[in-house]
Structures are given as C-alpha cells and as structure tokens.
Amino acid sequence: MSKVKILHVLHSVGGVDVSLRLILSNLDPNKFESVVVKGKTDTDRAFYDANHAKIKTYNCTIIRNISPLNDLKALKDLQKIVKEEKPDLIHAHSAKGGILGKLVGHFKKIPILHTPQAYSFLSVNSKIKKSAFLTIEKVFSKLNNKILASSTSEQNRAINEVGYETEKALIFNNSIKPIDEIKPLSIRKTWPDEYICSVGRPSFQKNIELMIEILAELKKKNSQIHLVLMGVGFHSPNLETIKKLIKKYNLSKNISLLEWTEREDIFHIIKKSQLYISTARYEGLPYSIIEALALKKACVVTDADGNRDLIKDNHNGFVIFDNNIKEFNQKIELLLSDNELKKQFEENAYQRFNSNFNINNTIQSLERIYLNNLKK
Incomplete structure (x- = not known):
C-alpha cells in the first residue's frame, strides 16, 4: 500500500505550530507522508517526522491579518504546490490556513479537514468584526470540507454557531507526549520558591x-x-x-x-x-x-x-x-x-x-480520521 500524502497548510506560530509538530512527529511514517505549507515570516525551524527525517516544507505569503494582495498570492502559490504535490488530503490549521485550504480543496476536489485552534470570531471585541468573521466562517463551511476540532467546545461552536452538520464536525483533542524528564532551568531564577x-x-x-x-x-x-x-x-x-x-x-x-x-x-x-x-x-x-x-x-x-x-x-x-x-x-x-x-x-x-491527552494513546484516532476522509 502506498503512503497517504497529507498537505498541512497553516500560519505556523504559537499553539498552531506546537500542534502541527506534535502531529508530524507522531504519525506513522510508514503509512503517511507529510508536506507543510507555511508563512514566510513564520518559524524557521524545520519540521520532522517520527523517524527524525526532515519534512518537505514550502514558504508562501500566509499572514495572520486579512491582506487581499498577500492572500491572493498565497492562494495562487498554494494552487501550484497542490498541483505539484498531488496530496490525498489537505489538513488546514488556523483561520488563514483554513480559508486558503478550503478554497484550494474546493477548486481541486481534494478532501479538506480544518482545525481552527480557536475560531477567529472569538478574537475580537467588536460586534461588527465578530459578525464579519463569523459570516466568513459560515460561507466557507458550505464548501466541501469538514471541521477537525481541537476540543469539544470548538466542535460545538462549529455545529451550533458556524453551521456545520454534526457528521462534518469531527474531533481530535490536542495532545502531547508525557513529560518524563524535567531539565534544570536554562535561565536565571529570580522568583521565590513558592509561587x-x-x-x-x-x-x-x-x-x-x-x-x-x-x-x-x-x-x-x-x-x-x-x-x-x-x-x-x-x-x-x-x-x-x-x-x-x-x-x-x-x-x-x-x-x-x-x-x-x-x-x-x-x-x-x-x-x-x-x-x-x-x-x-x-x-x-x-x-x-x-x-x-x-x-x-x-x-x-x-x-x-x-x-x-x-x-x-x-x-x-x-x-x-x-x-x-x-x-x-x-x-x-x-x-x-x-x-x-x-x-x-x-x-x-x-x-x-x-x-x-496523551498523544501516545490518541494518535491512532487521528490516523483513522485521515484514512476515513480520503477521496472516495
């Protein structure tokens, strides 16, 4: 059986970056081949699979804020990458990664899973902006894609607020490796022992x-x-x-x-x-x-x-x-x-x-989700 190729699209900063690295370093490399598309100004650290092999990575103009020129260029770049890589599935992470991934997946008829890692409409205090961001999510939910929520709360928002059908709102809890070793501080401690x-x-x-x-x-x-x-x-x-x-x-x-x-x-x-x-x-x-x-x-x-x-x-x-x-x-x-x-x-x-939330015990469920959502 040939490997399943997953293309990951994201604005790779903060928890989104942590999430992707944990997924990539724990997926079975005998079953899955991963490719990453991230922003040019994101982290410059390489991504590695479970065999410690470096993962192929593309840089394009994916940025956090809405920017018509940059976003259009990122969309064109992503279309070229998809044409070259021919992924079996696109896993989009973050708000901007979700928009780009859903558009390209829709154009190219490739299955899309989107993990928001906290919906963008929650990030603003303005009712007008919140309504605008929520409307964007609702519009894009009508394209051929599914939500892969990082928590039950996120899954519930996808169904109850964004409008995804229940069967199109999946869940894979963010998970980490057990922390078996605590290393000494690499910085100078300047606070009391009790805190x-x-x-x-x-x-x-x-x-x-x-x-x-x-x-x-x-x-x-x-x-x-x-x-x-x-x-x-x-x-x-x-x-x-x-x-x-x-x-x-x-x-x-x-x-x-x-x-x-x-x-x-x-x-x-x-x-x-x-x-x-x-x-x-x-x-x-x-x-x-x-x-x-x-x-x-x-x-x-x-x-x-x-x-x-x-x-x-x-x-x-x-x-x-x-x-x-x-x-x-x-x-x-x-x-x-x-x-x-x-x-x-x-x-x-x-x-x-x-x-x-122990990824040693949960990664198999993500692998099943990937396999169950490939193009029929």
Whole structure:
C-alpha cells in the first residue's frame, strides 16, 4: 500500500505550530507522508517526522491579518504546490490556513479537514468584526470540507454557531507526549520558591488584566503571593497596559514577567509551582494546561472554550464562571491552604491527561480520521 500524502497548510506560530509538530512527529511514517505549507515570516525551524527525517516544507505569503494582495498570492502559490504535490488530503490549521485550504480543496476536489485552534470570531471585541468573521466562517463551511476540532467546545461552536452538520464536525483533542524528564532551568531564577504560574501573552484572548486584578486581591491576605507569568515576549499587544496595572497595584515584587523561553524551562517552572491559573476568554485546547495536567498540577481557570474541556470543576481544579474575582481568590486560597485537596486534584489531573491527552494513546484516532476522509 502506498503512503497517504497529507498537505498541512497553516500560519505556523504559537499553539498552531506546537500542534502541527506534535502531529508530524507522531504519525506513522510508514503509512503517511507529510508536506507543510507555511508563512514566510513564520518559524524557521524545520519540521520532522517520527523517524527524525526532515519534512518537505514550502514558504508562501500566509499572514495572520486579512491582506487581499498577500492572500491572493498565497492562494495562487498554494494552487501550484497542490498541483505539484498531488496530496490525498489537505489538513488546514488556523483561520488563514483554513480559508486558503478550503478554497484550494474546493477548486481541486481534494478532501479538506480544518482545525481552527480557536475560531477567529472569538478574537475580537467588536460586534461588527465578530459578525464579519463569523459570516466568513459560515460561507466557507458550505464548501466541501469538514471541521477537525481541537476540543469539544470548538466542535460545538462549529455545529451550533458556524453551521456545520454534526457528521462534518469531527474531533481530535490536542495532545502531547508525557513529560518524563524535567531539565534544570536554562535561565536565571529570580522568583521565590513558592509561587503560582501561568503561560499567556498579554492580549485580548488571554485577559491578563483579570489575572493582575486577581493577584492584587490575593496580596491583601497574603503579601508573599507570587505569580510567574511566562510568554510575554511574543505578540503581546497589551503588555504596556499590564505593566501600568502592576504599578497601580504595587505588584512589582509579586510578579515575574518572563519572555518566551524554551519549553523545557516552562515545564520546569510549572512543575515546581504550587498551582496553575488561566484567565483566558477563549482557547482552542491550550497546550499549557495540558502540560500542567501532565505535570500533576491543580488548576484554577475561567469557564472558557478549551479550559472547560481540560478542567473538571472540583475534580482536577476549579472552573470559575463570569470572571468572578472573589471566587477565583477563594479557590486559589483553598488549594494553597488544603494540601490534601491539592494532592487529590494533582493525581486526578495526571489521570485525566493520560486518558484523554496523551498523544501516545490518541494518535491512532487521528490516523483513522485521515484514512476515513480520503477521496472516495
């Protein structure tokens, strides 16, 4: 049997990039051949398969924002690549990758799977923009394609808001390898031994403003509370606002802002923390929380897409509704004071990871999805 060729199309940054690398490095290379098409200004790191062989990669003008000239050029480039590669299936990732992939797949009669990794219409605060982005998704849902959601929440949005038929809204949970080794920090530690942590760039999506408000309230009862916030160095449009809030609440000694660093450092910091928090407005299925589960960490998170798919309230953490700062503080204080409860949540966290988000146990389901959606 010849290999099935999968063409991956994406704006390869952040969690989208992480997702693709995990998929490529775990697919059976005896059954699948992968080709990647990404933006010219995306990561320049090579992609590798499970045999550590470098994967063929094309660069074209795929960018995050809408740009008619760049988008048209990217579409023409992608059509040429598809004509040359003749893939059996296109797996489009991210909003822009989804639009380009769906168009080319429609023109070339190639099956398309689209993984949004958080729908673009969730990323804007403007009702007009949100309506426009949702309309675009609805229009493109009518082409010959299926959603391959990264979480149950994303799958539900595809059906209930975008308008996909239930049988055209599939799911493959974002998944990672077990984290078996914690390496020493490659950066200098400048924070206390006892701290809580999070990963999140200051942006509308991550809602770090709420996190600072929570920290300010925690400090009223615990002057030694400390937050290590990772990931503030890449595309952080609200960073100056966050710095002003830190100064307003006199929190400079209670928070460490770390620019993006090696994943091994992130693992180390999460592992040594007391617990993990997230104030996100929406997610696809956040890798940082999956990593926290794999590292046996209890979590306190907002009731957002992605968060609620990973954290079961009062089982492996707490889910906070309506951005309730008082409730957030009460649950964090409870876990910091009740060691037995925290230990139980930590064990539940690891069990939940291993059952649902361990890629060693889930990759076969993705392979079946690929095989079941080839052109008849």
